[in-house]
Amino acid sequence: MALVAPRALLVLGNPDYEWLADESGYVSCRAAHEVWKTFGIGDRFGFSIVGGHGHCRLPDSQKPEVEAFVNKFLLGDTSANTEVQTHSFDKVNHRQWYDGWLTGTSTFPVPDTSNIASSFYEVECGTRGSDWVTHHDNEASNGAYVAIRDGLNSTADAPENAKGILTIPFSVARTDTYYVFGRVNCASADDDSFWIKVDNADFNPANGLRTTGWDWVKMDKLTLTKGNHTLTIGYREDGAQLDKIGITTYLYGPSDRGEKAVNHCED
Ligand SMILES: [Ca+2]
Ligand SMILES: [Ca+2]
Ligand SMILES: [Ca+2]
Structure with a gap:
């Protein structure tokens, strides 16, 4: 260019x-x-x-x-x-x-691994609107993930109907900058986005999340105060599969299946 x-x-x-x-x-x-x-x-x-x-x-x-x-x-x-x-x-x-x-001096951050604050949440254990469907896969954390019903897409704006929304209460241990990572399986550019917000913020599109199989992708970044919050996710493109959420101060995110979820449930 x-x-x-x-x-x-x-x-x-x-x-x-x-x-x-x-x-x-x-x-x-x-x-x-x-x-x-x-x-x-x-x-x-x-x-x-x-x-x-x-x-x-x-x-x-x-x-x-x-x-x-x-x-x-x-x-x-x-x-x-x-x-x-x-x-x-x-x-x-x-x-x-x-x-x-x-x-003349790059500020590209060196990851600080000494003091990471992280917590994990199974999406299938959150509160799901009825258009979200749970699927089972041995490669998913807790053996399950969620996806929106086929045919539902909402690319221009976040869905307004509560059926298309899922919410996960979470808490953070200290006030800091956090990254919201999702463990997703998003096979193509038409199957790789969600709407996301924390607390009462506006929805932001998390798009271009395409992966090869299950992998962690960054979905949001924000400053959070110590204590309780609510993560809200809306569907954007059908075919996007969401397994787990990791909320962490670590810029480069989780690996493998992450740690055991705070909201672990039988599914
Ligand atoms: Ca897309
Ligand atoms: Ca799609
Ligand atoms: Ca899961």
Whole structure:
């Protein structure tokens, strides 16, 4: 992307499709933008990564962004606003991937394994709306996982019906930054997302979670105060299978099946 500089470039992404802009695509855009900014022409690079619409279709929300770039750089309208940075990756620390270029010192974090606070929860032991179905698999923790009924998809917004919601009460041992990891089995880019929120926050899409078999993926990052909280998950794409939740201060997440769940149940 940076080889296009000093000419203008607008990058459009759709995180519902594999290779059409996932978290790494977002980080790459942030890094490339630094090159334009170094030349004092940051307005000549923009990115808009928006899901919830079909392949190769421009949703209405992106039309003004494209028109601004066309008006400014092809039609000479210098007043067009090309400061376009649209995405749903607020929780991603993009700077750590390229700040070594900018400051000479990389801040990429060294994981602190001496003082990890973690707790684990079986999703099948949480409170599930009736559209969530429990399945059995010896490769899943506790032998069971959940998935939404086939045919249910809710990519543009979180489902409003309680039947599509599952909730897991949890508590954390200290006030700190936590990562919410899910042990998932998500076979394709059409089967790899959920809506997620903690307590009364807005739902965020956790998308692009594709795995090969059961694996841990990062679904959220947030600061939590010591004590009790509620994790709420809504369906987004059918076929996404969810086994277990690990809530941890450890950036790189759990391995294997994680530790025994706080809410362990017979299933
Ligand atoms: Ca997806
Ligand atoms: Ca699907
Ligand atoms: Ca499980």
